[in-house]
Structures are given as structure tokens and as C-alpha cells.
Amino acid sequence: MKKNFLLFVLLVLAGRMSAEEFEVDRFTYKVLTDNTVEVSSYNSGALLDIEIPSSVTNNGTKYSVTSIGDYAFSGCGSLTSITVPNSIVSIGNGTFNYCNGLTFFSLPESVTSIAGNAFAGCSKLASFELDGTNTEFSVVDGVLFNKEKDILLIYPAGKGTGYTIPEGTVEIGEFAFSESAMLTDIEFAGTLVKIGDAAFSKCAGLTEVNLPVSLISIGDKAFNGCKGIVSVSISKAVSSIGKSAFINCSQLMAVTVDPENMDYSSLNGVLYDKQQTTLLLYPKGKGDNYDIPVSVNAIGDYAFYGTNLTSVTFSKSIVSIGAYAFADCSDLSELNLPEDLEIIGDDAFEYCTGLEKLVLPDKVRIIGKYAFMSCQSLKEVTISENAEEVGRNAFWGCKKLESIVIPDKVTMIGDAAFGSCRGLIEVTLGVKVDTIGSMxxxxxxxxxxxxxxxxxxxxxxxxxxxxxxxxxxxxxxPEDSDEQYKDALVWKNFKEIIADLEKPAPDSMVGLETRASLIVDSSKNGCVVLISNKEQTVCVYDVNGKMVRSQMLGKGMNELALADGIYIIKGDSDSLKVIVR
Known part of the structure; x- marks a missing residue:
């Protein structure tokens, strides 16, 4: 099988050095150019004090060491100090993550780029130092800033329990305070405008966050996992809040918004858009049941993520549920979805392990990727009659599901859509299912x-x-379909093929039997010849439902150049499949 072959290849490759890597004095280097390399790892289980060389020679070629690669020293807990040469220009993602022995770090003047999460989880790191005159960075009381000192880049996690951000600071960079477990108190500068993605992620000791009135933007996952925060106040100036800015804040009871804010509002501690038509955040510590107001027609991404909800009452006007909206709501045991619902976003209900029964309203058209993945108690699923496709991994790992009926309007079942449904005994595929994804x-x-x-x-x-x-x-x-199935990939392998299903009614086949003619001319390197009886625009989708191109067709013969693969081509009224080899 392909999976086993790939595993074999990976194991073989793991046992030998890449053609672009070499090892000298326990350092593994990756070649970047003809004369530059980066440090990709250090091969010793007992690091203490190490010095990175400024240059290295391999097979007669001398290289300048110009960067430290992603995760090069990640998890080296015994590392207590490291000397970085003046040849280093960049330090990558997670380079020194969880190097808990580091107490300080000296930056040479050559460094111009440092990833925000390069030192995440370095619990004893108390200060940064600058060696020489660096043109990109500055250090203020051990904290790393940009040269102009208006962007706070990295706060050393071992610095202390409290910190006052200097006035003049306008931005806190991505991951700047991430995993600063000691931090319990933070005072923001009155000049602050932006808090970057994951800036305070997993600062579990923070108990209070008084955001300044100057603040305009709060990034994705900015306060993710700040378990001690009880309340958050949003000032009138804030115009952008990241979709998952306050997820996993287990004690958060309320978010309040200044009534003069032009973009957001709050109602009983729940965050909404200004018109209260989109519910954006239900605080994780608020309660275990909630009635969504009648004004709401959309539930935003991550809105109820990881909350302790046991029941939720939807307003009838809701038409869409966003990505991860109810993911990891493990106590949610029942869903009465609104009748006007049309779109269920990616990962919307994944890991809702308490759900036992699911009925999708008739108007639901789109079931997103991973939408109900690992809903391990789910025994019954009724898919809506108007569903058009079942997304990749949509019901993966629903191990108690025993049967599934795919309705007649569904044309595509995504990769691994029902993978690892170990209790599944019987599957019925609708009349228009014409593409089934891998696994x-x-x-x-x-x-x-x-x-x-x-x-x-x-x-x-x-x-x-x-x-x-x-x-x-x-x-x-269906009756009289024996020959087609007995010659088809996968289908011909069944132990027993029985043509005993009733032929579909003609009206149920509209869109299948009235297709335009389609010919793959292999002599023209995957050129698809499409004959259209009128001028129309067609859209081409891959097996995962992603549109790869659209093209205006003229009446008669048209050519579309496509790479090898399986495609669905949709016109004004026709839908057809094609394999390009």
C-alpha cells in the first residue's frame, strides 16, 4: 500500500544525511547557497555551554554560518549559555523553545531577523543583551524591542512577575509574551495600538487585563490559554479582534464593549458585531446553557470553542456556523440546529464527544472539512436533502455510527470523510455521487x-x-449497471455485485444524463476538449472541492489545459467529472 511504502522511504531517509546537509563537530548544517549555511541542529544530549562557529569547512568548501534554523535547539533543557557569532543574520521559528537552562541571550550586531516565538517557554530567560551596535534591535531593561523602541518584540519569560510596558510602545509583536508563566501583572502603555497574534498566549498567571483606550487591534490567539483572566473590557477604538483572541480562557466570565465602539457590541457578557447579527465570542467561564438572540444570523469562527455548554438554543434566522465554532464542546449532548441553516464551517463541531444524534436541516448545502470529526458518541446522522458535498474528514472517527445515507444532491464525498467509523455497517450513496475522495x-x-x-x-x-x-x-x-461497475476502478473488486436497486427516476438524473460531451486527448498533454451548446462560464474543482480555475466557453468546441488529476466541471446547468492522466 502507498502508506507503507511512504513510511519505508521516510525511515530510510531518516537514517542518512540529506544531500544538502552535513555534520561537523556535532553541529548539523544545511546549505543555503554556494557559500552560506544555517545551523539546523546540534547532536548532543547533554548541552551546557556551546559556541556556534562563524564559518565551517566541508569537503574543501568554506561556508559562512549565517542563520540558526527553525527549532535547531528546541527542547535543549540543559543548555545554559550559547555564543552566537557576528556572522548570524537570522534566528528562526522556535529555535530555542523550552531551553529552560538559558538565563540570558546576547545578540550580535549582525542579526537582523528573529522569529517572535524563537524563545517561547524559556522559563529562566531573564534578559537580552546586545553585543555591539545592532541596526535592527534595541534592549530596554532586558526586553527586546525594535531599533525605534516602539515595537516590543520578546519579553524574556524569566524576567519577573510584573511588567509595565514603556510609554511610546505602539505594538506588541507576535508571541512577545507567549508562555511567560511567571507573569501575573501587566500594565499597558497608553500609546499601544496593536497586540499581535499569540502575544500573551499561555500566560496562565495573568489574572487581570486592562486594555488601553488607545488600542485598535487584537490579534488571533492573543490571549489564548490565559486561564486566570475573568473579564475583558473593549474600548471604543478597537476595530479588529482576532477570531480566537480569547479561546481557552477558562475563567473568562464576560466581555464588555464600550457603547461608542463602531464595530463591536456586547450583550450580557457575550461579544457580538455592532448590529448583533454575528455572535463572535461566548466566554468559556460564563455558563453551561445559552439562548442565542433572535437577531443573530451567523455564528463566528471559534465563538463557543471549548466551552462547557451542555445545551444551546439557536435562533431560527441563523444561516451559517463558522469554523471551530463549537469545536471541543465535549459536554454538548444535543443539537437542534435552526431550519434556515445553510453552511456548517470547517471543524465546526469536531470533538463534540457527547453528541449522540445529528439531524441536519434541509437547507444545509455545505458540510465543511472535519465538521463532525471525532464525535465519538454519534450514533445517528441524517444528512440534509440539499447537501451538495461532504467535506474531507467530515465524520472521521465517529466510531459508533452504524449506517449512513448520502442524499441524492450530493456529488462529492471528500477524502477520509467517513474514515475510522469503525462501527459503520452499511453505506448508501445517492444517485448523483460521482466522485469519492481518497480513504x-x-x-x-x-x-x-x-x-x-x-x-x-x-x-x-x-x-x-x-x-x-x-x-x-x-x-x-441499479438494474442494468453491471457492466459499468464490473469494469470500474475499486468497484470491480467487490466480492459480490448485485444489480437489484431500482433505476433512478429520470428527473432525479437531471445534470447527469444531460451533460456536455467531454473528451480527454492524451496526445495533447492533458488537454480537455469540452463541447458546449451555448456560451457559458464553467468552474473546475479538484476532488477536495477547491476551485482551480474558471473559463468562459464559446458555443462548440473548447479546450481546457489541466494537470493530471480528477476534476468536477460545473457549467450553468451541467455537472460532469473527468480524469486527466
């Missing part, structure tokens, strides 16, 4: 019966749709 029903060890209602066998993206278990499974297909 769609893999690791469904109890699956014995598949009913495919499409007279034409759906295109399988790979031979691993059913993990190769077709030889012990029974396939039921």
Missing part, C-alpha cells in the same frame, strides 16, 4: 454493504477508498 471509508472495519444508486460508477480518487476490503463486501447497484 473516504478507510478503517471502517465492520463495513459490509455498500448501496450505490448512481447508474454510472463514481470516480474513485485512489484504490484505498475502502482500504482494499472490497473482497469481503457486497455492492448493490
Amino acid at each position: 473516504a471509508f478507510s478503517s471502517c472495519s465492520d463495513l459490509m454493504v455498500v448501496n450505490s444508486r448512481n447508474p454510472e460508477p463514481p470516480v474513485c480518487a485512489a484504490e484505498d477508498i475502502f482500504d482494499g476490503n472490497e473482497s469481503v463486501m457486497t455492492l448493490h447497484i
Whole structure:
């Protein structure tokens, strides 16, 4: 199988050095250019004090050491000091993460770039120092700033329990205070305008956050995991709040917004947009049940992420639920979704492990990727009649699900959509299912019966749709479809193929039997020839539902150049599949 072959290749590669890497004196270097390298790792389990050389020679070639790569020293807990040469220009992501023995770090004047999370989790790091005259950075009381001292870049996690951000600071950079476990008190500068992504992420000791009135922007995951924060006040100037700015704040009871704010509002401690049509954040510590106001028509990304909800009442007007909106709400046992709902976003209900039954309203068209992944108690699922596709991994790991019926308007089932549904016994595929993604029903060890209602066998993206278990499974297909299925990839491998399903009614096949003619001319390197009976625009989608191109067709013959793969081409009224080899 492909997975085993790939694993074998990776194991072989792991045992030898890459052609672009070499080792000298325990340092592993990655070649960047003809005469420059970066440090990619240090091969010793007992680091104490080390010095990075400014140059290194390998096979007669001398290289200048110009950067320290991503995660090069990550997790080196015994490292107490490191000397960085004046040749180093950049320090990458996570380079010194969790180097808990470091107490200070001296920057040479050559360094011009440092990733914000380069020192995350360095619990004893108390100060930065500058060696020489650096043109990009400055240090104020051990804290790293940009040269102009108006952007705070990295606060050393071991510096202390309290900190006052200097006046004149306008921005706190990404990951600047991330994982500063000692930090309990922070006083913001009155000049502060922006807090970057994950700036205070996992500062579990923070108990109070008094945001300044000057603040305009709060980044994604800015206060993620700040478990001690109880309340947050948003001033009238704030115009941008990251989607997951306050997730995993387990004690957060309320978010209040200045009534004069032009972009946001709050109601009983819950954050909304100004018009209160989109619910943006339900504080994790607020309570275990909630009635969503009738004004709300959309639930934003991460809105209820990880909360302790046991029940929620939706307003009837809600049409969309955003990505991760209810993810990890493990106490949520019942869902009565609103009748006007159309879109369920990616990961919207993943890890809702208490859910046992799911009925999707008839208007739901889109079921996003990972939407109900690992809902391990889910026993019953009714997919809406108007659903058009089931996204990648949408129901992966729903191990108690015993049967599933794919409605007749669904055309595509994404990769691993029902993978690892170990209790699944029977699957019924709707009449318009014409494309099934890789591993769609893999690791469904109890699956014995598949009913495919499409007279034409759906295109399988790979031979691993059913993990190769077709030889012990029974396939039921429409009358007079034997020959098509017995010659088709994957379908021909079933132990038993029985043509005993009723032929679909003609009106249910509209869009399938009235397709434009489609020819793949392999002599022209994947040129698809599409014959159209009118002028129209067609959109081309890959097997994951991503649009890869659109093109205006003229009446008659048209050519589309496409790379090898499986595609769905949708016109004004027609929908067809094509394999380009």
C-alpha cells in the first residue's frame, strides 16, 4: 500500500544525511547557497555551554554560518549559555523553545531577523543583551524591542512577575509574551495600538487585563490559554479582534464593549458585531446553557470553542456556523440546529464527544472539512436533502455510527470523510455521487454493504477508498449497471455485485444524463476538449472541492489545459467529472 511504502522511504531517509546537509563537530548544517549555511541542529544530549562557529569547512568548501534554523535547539533543557557569532543574520521559528537552562541571550550586531516565538517557554530567560551596535534591535531593561523602541518584540519569560510596558510602545509583536508563566501583572502603555497574534498566549498567571483606550487591534490567539483572566473590557477604538483572541480562557466570565465602539457590541457578557447579527465570542467561564438572540444570523469562527455548554438554543434566522465554532464542546449532548441553516464551517463541531444524534436541516448545502470529526458518541446522522458535498474528514472517527445515507444532491464525498467509523455497517450513496475522495471509508472495519444508486460508477480518487476490503463486501447497484461497475476502478473488486436497486427516476438524473460531451486527448498533454451548446462560464474543482480555475466557453468546441488529476466541471446547468492522466 502507498502508506507503507511512504513510511519505508521516510525511515530510510531518516537514517542518512540529506544531500544538502552535513555534520561537523556535532553541529548539523544545511546549505543555503554556494557559500552560506544555517545551523539546523546540534547532536548532543547533554548541552551546557556551546559556541556556534562563524564559518565551517566541508569537503574543501568554506561556508559562512549565517542563520540558526527553525527549532535547531528546541527542547535543549540543559543548555545554559550559547555564543552566537557576528556572522548570524537570522534566528528562526522556535529555535530555542523550552531551553529552560538559558538565563540570558546576547545578540550580535549582525542579526537582523528573529522569529517572535524563537524563545517561547524559556522559563529562566531573564534578559537580552546586545553585543555591539545592532541596526535592527534595541534592549530596554532586558526586553527586546525594535531599533525605534516602539515595537516590543520578546519579553524574556524569566524576567519577573510584573511588567509595565514603556510609554511610546505602539505594538506588541507576535508571541512577545507567549508562555511567560511567571507573569501575573501587566500594565499597558497608553500609546499601544496593536497586540499581535499569540502575544500573551499561555500566560496562565495573568489574572487581570486592562486594555488601553488607545488600542485598535487584537490579534488571533492573543490571549489564548490565559486561564486566570475573568473579564475583558473593549474600548471604543478597537476595530479588529482576532477570531480566537480569547479561546481557552477558562475563567473568562464576560466581555464588555464600550457603547461608542463602531464595530463591536456586547450583550450580557457575550461579544457580538455592532448590529448583533454575528455572535463572535461566548466566554468559556460564563455558563453551561445559552439562548442565542433572535437577531443573530451567523455564528463566528471559534465563538463557543471549548466551552462547557451542555445545551444551546439557536435562533431560527441563523444561516451559517463558522469554523471551530463549537469545536471541543465535549459536554454538548444535543443539537437542534435552526431550519434556515445553510453552511456548517470547517471543524465546526469536531470533538463534540457527547453528541449522540445529528439531524441536519434541509437547507444545509455545505458540510465543511472535519465538521463532525471525532464525535465519538454519534450514533445517528441524517444528512440534509440539499447537501451538495461532504467535506474531507467530515465524520472521521465517529466510531459508533452504524449506517449512513448520502442524499441524492450530493456529488462529492471528500477524502477520509467517513474514515475510522469503525462501527459503520452499511453505506448508501445517492444517485448523483460521482466522485469519492481518497480513504473516504478507510478503517471502517465492520463495513459490509455498500448501496450505490448512481447508474454510472463514481470516480474513485485512489484504490484505498475502502482500504482494499472490497473482497469481503457486497455492492448493490441499479438494474442494468453491471457492466459499468464490473469494469470500474475499486468497484470491480467487490466480492459480490448485485444489480437489484431500482433505476433512478429520470428527473432525479437531471445534470447527469444531460451533460456536455467531454473528451480527454492524451496526445495533447492533458488537454480537455469540452463541447458546449451555448456560451457559458464553467468552474473546475479538484476532488477536495477547491476551485482551480474558471473559463468562459464559446458555443462548440473548447479546450481546457489541466494537470493530471480528477476534476468536477460545473457549467450553468451541467455537472460532469473527468480524469486527466
